[in-house]
Amino acid sequence: MNTELLVSDAAHFRIDYEINPYMHTELQPDPAAATAEHAAIVAAHLAAGRRVEHVASAPECPDMVFTANAAVVRGDRAVLGFPPPERKAETSYFQEWLVDRGYDVLEAPFPFSGQGDALACGDLLFAGYGQRTDRRMHEVLAHELDYDVVPLRTVGPRWYDLDLALAVIGPHTVAYCPQALDDPSLARLRGLGLELIEVDLGEATRLALNLISDGTTVTMTRGAPKLAAMLRARGLRVMELDTTQLTKGGGGVRCTALTLDNPPPRGSR
Ligand code: ARG
Numbered sequence: 597m598n599t600e601l602l603v604s605d606a607a608h609f610r611i612d613y614e615i616n617p618y619m620h621t622e623l624q625p626d627p628a629a630a631t632a633e634h635a636a637i638v639a640a641h642l643a644a645g646r647r648v649e650h651v652a653s654a655p656e657c658p659d660m661v662f663t664a665n666a667a668v669v670r671g672d673r674a675v676l677g678f679p680p681p682e683r684k685a686e687t688s689y690f691q692e693w694l695v696d697r698g699y700d701v702l703e704a705p706f707p708f709s710g711q712g713d714a715l716a717c718g719d720l721l722f723a724g725y726g727q728r729t730d731r732r733m734h735e736v737l738a739h740e741l742d743y744d745v746v747p748l749r750t751v752g753p754r755w756y757d758l759d760l761a762l763a764v765i766g767p768h769t770v771a772y773c774p775q776a777l778d779d780p781s782l783a784r785l786r787g788l789g790l791e792l793i794e795v796d797l798g799e800a801t802r803l804a805l806n807l808i809s810d811g812t813t814v815t816m817t818r819g820a821p822k823l824a825a826m827l828r829a830r831g832l833r834v835m836e837l838d839t840t841q842l843t844k845g846g847g848g849v850r851c852t853a854l855t856l857d858n859p860p861p862r863g864s865r
Pocket residue numbers: 615616619659662664665683711712757759760845846847848850851
């Protein structure tokens with residue numbers, strides 16, 4: 597699970613605008629600390645045996661460190677994100693990188709937060725909507741990437757992306773914050789027969805769920821000791837990382853990595 601990741605860097609990470617409730621232009625990241633924080637996250641991926649690809653950040657793209665929003669990738673196909681206007685300039689850099697690597701790259705016809713609102717779990721795709729992703733994207737993702745889409749609506753701007761509200765821990769295990777999803781979404785999620793781990797509102801708002809699990813190692817923020825303990829109790833190795841600087845942009849560990857190796861559908865492409 598999830599062993600090849602596309603990251604960028606924090607060289608141009610700034611708060612130039614406020615497009616989620618965590619961002620405040622008067623609360624700027626410390627450049628050296630942000631670079632060190634990002635480097636430590638990348639080092640943890642490598643220590644966990646994950647492969648890491650790098651796309652250089654561009655000066656006019658202060659949020660480019662959050663590569664998860666660039667696209668969602670399955671097999672050799674990628675559907676690009678369709679970000680808010682403030683982040684539009686990023687798309688061409690990611691598009692170019694993906695095309696250069698030989699991916700079949702499709703443009704999104706509707707607003708779409710990329711992997712931020714599209715978390716793969718085998719053939720399932722937990723697909724967020726209600727904030728940055730237009731629900732019509734779900735049909736596009738089902739059709740273009742052959743996923744069984746599970747639509748999940750997040751309930752407010754704190755959950756502007758689904759990857760803050762839910763995390764795939766293993767092929768049959770998902771962690772989530774119940775207060776972040778509407779009732780039909782909770783019913784849908786609870787009806788899937790998966791093992792579910794509940795994360796409380798306090799830890800979830802400290803971006804506890806913005807983690808990466810490869811089924812063996814979990815890399816996550818240091819701010820969520822209860823979730824870390826629950827994961828360790830399940831036999832997972834947990835690496836807790838500082839996310840103080842990234843949090844000023846409203847992102848954590850998961851936001852800084854686009855998964856490149858979601859397995860393709862069986863017997864296809
Ligand atoms: N400042 C960025 C934004 O608001 C943070 C994105 C975090 N990405 C994520 N996948 N949740 O767009």
